[in-house]
Amino acid sequence: MGILTDDMKRVVRQQRMGFMATVCPDGSPNLSPKGTATVWDDDHLVFADLGSPVTIENLGHNPACEINVVDTFLRKGYRFKGTAEVLTGGELFDQIHKAYATGSHGIRRSGLPAERYVLMTVTKAAALVSPGYTPGKTEEAMREEWTGYWAEVQKANS
Secondary structure, rough: OOOHHHHHHHHHHHHOEEEEEEEOOOOOEEEEEOOOOOOHHHHHHHEEEEEOHHHHHHHHHHHHHEEEEEOOOOOOEEEEEEEEEEOOOHHHHHHHHHHHHHHOOOOOOOOOOOOOEEEEEEEEEEEOOOHHHOOOOOHHHHHHHHHHHHHHHHHHHH
C-alpha cells in the first residue's frame, strides 16, 4: 500500500491546484501554484511544467519539496512532502505526456503544451484543516459559509 490514501487522491484530482514549496539556492523558500497537479500513482504526484522556471531551477539544486492541496469550500486538504525530479524525456516522460494529452491514467486531459513534467515522490503526507473548525463547525456549515462567500465575490466582480 502506498502513502496516498483514496481521500488524498480524490482531493488532489478534484482540486487540480496545488502550491509547491521549493528551496532556493540561498536557502529561502519559493512557493508556486501548480494548476496541473494530479496523482500519478500511490506514491507520486505529478504536474506539467507550463511556466515554472524558478521551481525547476530550485529542484535542480535541491529536490526537497512540499505540495499543499486544499478544498477551498471545505477548508480541508493535505500537505505532501518529498522529493521531485524533472522529466524531459524517456519512457516515464512519454507515459505522463500521453496521460495529459489523452486524459488517461486518471489525469484530466490538457491541451496545454508541456516540455517537462515534475514527478514528486511523496514520503510523508498529513491532513490540513482550517482553524475555523475549532469551535465545532461541521463540514456542511463550512461549505455553506464559503459557497456564500465565493458567490458574493463573483457577484461583486460581475
